[in-house]
Amino acid sequence: MRRVLPAVLFAAALIGLWQLAAELKLINPIFFPSPGRTFGELYMQVTSGRLWQPLGATALRMLYGWLLACGLGIALGAAIGSSRTAREYLEPLLDFLRPLPASAIIPVAILFLGLSPAMSTAVIAFGSLWPVLLAAVHGLKNTEPQLVELCETLEMRRSQVLAKVALPGALPDILSGVRVSLAIALILAVVTEMQASLPGLGQNILLAQRSFRSPELYAGIVVLGIMGFLVNNGLLLAERRLLRWRSAAV
Amino acid sequence: MIAARPVGVSFGSRQVLADVSFDVPSGQFLCIIGPSGCGKTTLLRVLAGLIAPTSGEVTADGKAVRGPARSRAIVFQDYTKALLPWRTVAGNVALGLEACRVAEPQKSRRIEELLSKMGLGHCAGQYPAQLSGGMQQRVQIARALGQDPQLLLMDEPFGALDAITRQGLQDEVARIAAEQKTTVVFITHDLEEAIYLGDQVIVLAAAPGTGAGRIAERITVEIPRPRSQLETREDPRFLAYRHRLFGLLKH
Ligand SMILES: Nc1ncnc2c1ncn2[C@@H]1O[C@H](COP(=O)(O)OP(=O)(O)OP(=O)(O)O)[C@@H](O)[C@H]1O
Ligand SMILES: [Mg+2]
Numbered sequence: 001m002r003r004v005l006p007a008v009l010f011a012a013a014l015i016g017l018w019q020l021a022a023e024l025k026l027i028n029p030i031f032f033p034s035p036g037r038t039f040g041e042l043y044m045q046v047t048s049g050r051l052w053q054p055l056g057a058t059a060l061r062m063l064y065g066w067l068l069a070c071g072l073g074i075a076l077g078a079a080i081g082s083s084r085t086a087r088e089y090l091e092p093l094l095d096f097l098r099p100l101p102a103s104a105i106i107p108v109a110i111l112f113l114g115l116s117p118a119m120s121t122a123v124i125a126f127g128s129l130w131p132v133l134l135a136a137v138h139g140l141k142n143t144e145p146q147l148v149e150l151c152e153t154l155e156m157r158r159s160q161v162l163a164k165v166a167l168p169g170a171l172p173d174i175l176s177g178v179r180v181s182l183a184i185a186l187i188l189a190v191v192t193e194m195q196a197s198l199p200g201l202g203q204n205i206l207l208a209q210r211s212f213r214s215p216e217l218y219a220g221i222v223v224l225g226i227m228g229f230l231v232n233n234g235l236l237l238a239e240r241r242l243l244r245w246r247s248a249a250v
Numbered sequence: 251m252i253a254a255r256p257v258g259v260s261f262g263s264r265q266v267l268a269d270v271s272f273d274v275p276s277g278q279f280l281c282i283i284g285p286s287g288c289g290k291t292t293l294l295r296v297l298a299g300l301i302a303p304t305s306g307e308v309t310a311d312g313k314a315v316r317g318p319a320r321s322r323a324i325v326f327q328d329y330t331k332a333l334l335p336w337r338t339v340a341g342n343v344a345l346g347l348e349a350c351r352v353a354e355p356q357k358s359r360r361i362e363e364l365l366s367k368m369g370l371g372h373c374a375g376q377y378p379a380q381l382s383g384g385m386q387q388r389v390q391i392a393r394a395l396g397q398d399p400q401l402l403l404m405d406e407p408f409g410a411l412d413a414i415t416r417q418g419l420q421d422e423v424a425r426i427a428a429e430q431k432t433t434v435v436f437i438t439h440d441l442e443e444a445i446y447l448g449d450q451v452i453v454l455a456a457a458p459g460t461g462a463g464r465i466a467e468r469i470t471v472e473i474p475r476p477r478s479q480l481e482t483r484e485d486p487r488f489l490a491y492r493h494r495l496f497g498l499l500k501h
Contacts, residue, residue, distance in 0.1 A: 146331045149300055153318040154349035154397060164345065168336050245336045245377045 033215040041215035042222060055223065058189050058200035061117070065124025066185035070178055073129050074167075077136020077174075082158075082166055087141070098134065102127025102188055106195055120192035127188045128181035135177025139170025172246070175239045182235060186228055201227075251275050251311060252297065252401055252433060258305035258462075259292055266292050267303075268462040272452060276311075276400075277431040279424070281444035284454030285499065289463030290437045291327065293454070294403050297435060298322050310401065320350060323399035327406045327437075329386045333378040339389050340365065340374040346396035360396060367426065368392040384415035391419075395426065402427065404436045408443070417479050420447060428475060441499060445471055445491045446482060453498050466498050 015035050021027065022034035033041075045051040080086045080094075106123055113119035143166045151161045167174075193202030201220050208216035240247070252274040259267040267289045274280045284290055295301045297308055299318040308315040310322070323346075326332040333342050340361050347357050365371050368388040378386055387407055394402060404423075408416040424447055427434045438444050444451045448471050455466035473487055482488055 144331050146326055146328065147334070149318075150324070150326075150332065151349075152300065153298060153320070153322065153324050154346060155318065155320050156349050160349070164348070165334065168334070171336070243336075245379065 029214075030212055031214060033218055037215040038218040038222065042219040045219060051223065054199060054201050054204050055227070057198075058186075058193065058202060058224075059227065061120055061193070061198070061200060062124065062182070062185045062189040065121045065188065066128055066182050068121065068125040069128040069181055069185065070132050072125065073132030073177070073181070074136050074174060077133050077170075078140060078162060078167065080133075081137040081140025081170070082143075082162060087137075091137075094133070094137075098130050102184070103191060106192065110196065115196040115198070117198060119196060120189065120198055123192050124185050124188040128184040131177040131180035131184065132174065133177075135173045135180075136170060139173030140166050142173075143169050172243055175235075175242065179232060179235045179239070182231055183228065186224070186231070190224065252435070253309045254293075254297070254306070255309065256306040257293070257296055257303045257308060259289070259296060259301070260304045265460050265462040267296075268457065268460070268464045269306075270454075270463070270465055271306075272450075272465070272468070274433055274435065274450070276433050277427075278449045279427055279434045279436065279447055281436045281438060281448035281451045282454060283438055283441060283444045283451060283495075283499070284463065284466075285456070286439070288454045288456045290454060291405055293463070294324070294405050294435065294437055297401070298324050298403055320397045321399055322401040322403060323394035323397050325387070325390045325394050325402070325404040325407045327409065329383060329390055329407075329410070332390050333386060333393075335378050338375050338377055339370055339381070342378065342389050343392045343396055346393045350397055364392040364396050367395070368422070382415075384411050384419065387411065387419065391423065391426075395430075400433060402432050402434045404434065406437050406439060409439060416443075421479065423447070424475070424477065441492060441495055442483065445473075445488055445495075446477060446479075451491070451495065453495055455498060467495060469494065 018035050022029065022032060022036075026032075042051075080090050102123060105126055106119075109119045109123045109126075113122060147165050147169070148161070151165055156164070189200065190202035190205070192198065193200040194206045197203060201224055205217055205220040205224075208214070208220060254270055254272050257267060257270045258265065270293060272280070282290055282293065292301070296303050297315070299308075299315045299322065302316075315322075334345065337345070343361050343364050344357065347360055352360060361374075362371070365374055368391055370385065370388055370392060373381065373385065378389065381389070391407070407423075408419055411419070420443060423434070423436075426432070436444075436447055438447075451469050451471060452465055453467040454463045456462065457464050469491055471487075471491060473482055473485055
């Protein structure tokens, strides 16, 4: 409790400043509503239930793309990380594709898949693939050689080595990759909604901006912030549970 | 019986072992001692089948060793990297049994048996990071015993432990090896440990010039078992062996 107190105080101070700036009309209220109006709008959206549909749509969009990226990233990463030959063929290609901004492939994806949810999922999956994939490759490449020798003396099959030794050993790396991926997935969910007019928080924010409903615009941003915060902390919690053994010492 | 028929190992142009031959009859305890870098670990890896010798061959009961096998278990020198840190003590011991496809009711029973044999019964649920070095080394030994090896290969297993822990584990390993009639090849830096544990002691030394490890001396230790930390170490024969080998290990 004591550890979150400073953060809460700081956030409250920022909101206070925001309120002050709005009251002094430092910026035109059409662009810059007060926190009172913003949170009032948010409260109304929650009580009227208007929030849930776009929130759910964006969350699902993010989740589908992210799950796809995780599945693909871990499977590909396991293949690449555990085989030197696969690494020699694929690593340079990955290094070429990795810095490609995911938003650059949106036009390509629209060309092939139209302004569809499938397009959005594909873009999210592509963009959020890299952190998991690279983390999995890195984690598996660094499997303790002595443990690999142990598996050999136990005559374990490759699949057993992967499941019992290599993947659990790479889990800390994979989990942090997975967390970065989720943040990217949320960003791309919003971006693709804006680009392709798919229903969700991203589209709502864009529509609010176009019709100068600034409290709604800001409320949307606040919701996205809260969502990102909760999701990240949820994953951190899961990580701590899965990696209990690391905190077991002391 | 394990036999090395002049084994030589080179890494590139560097010769690490040259002309190493010995026999270890079944149930015997062979200790290999030698200065750092003379090729002890390399020899152990050849015996395990993890690397193929450049020349010569290793046979187990007359058959050439062509690769690693469950019948030859290793206890690694560096215990901090030899256990799965995400598995508990019981889970680590289970790994060997899983690889041997021991199914459930027997598996739990075997784990319990192995843990109590190594004095680990009370920490079955703990993670390796929660254990002392000596306890971690016990877990490695328990896991190795779980694969029911005919040959137990141990690479300076007690090198990093304090003297008291070390002596306790020496007696346990000697007792278990005798009980199960396991053949043991045990590498150590410590001359007294080698004589105390071994039926046979081989001294490896780097040949002048090439630096390749070769056998400098071998002795048969004729002190009856069970041996005792106090009396055996004061036995005149023990002291005579020690005298004979001591000079070879000076640098
Ligand atoms: N894979 C390898 N490639 C090249 N050189 C190697 C390899 N493995 C070992 N060597 C070299 O072989 C020599 C013997 O190494 P080894 O590990 O067998 O020594 P050791 O007797 O076990 O030493 P220590 O007592 O320090 O454990 C060393 O000079 C080492 O650098
Ligand atoms: Mg060594």
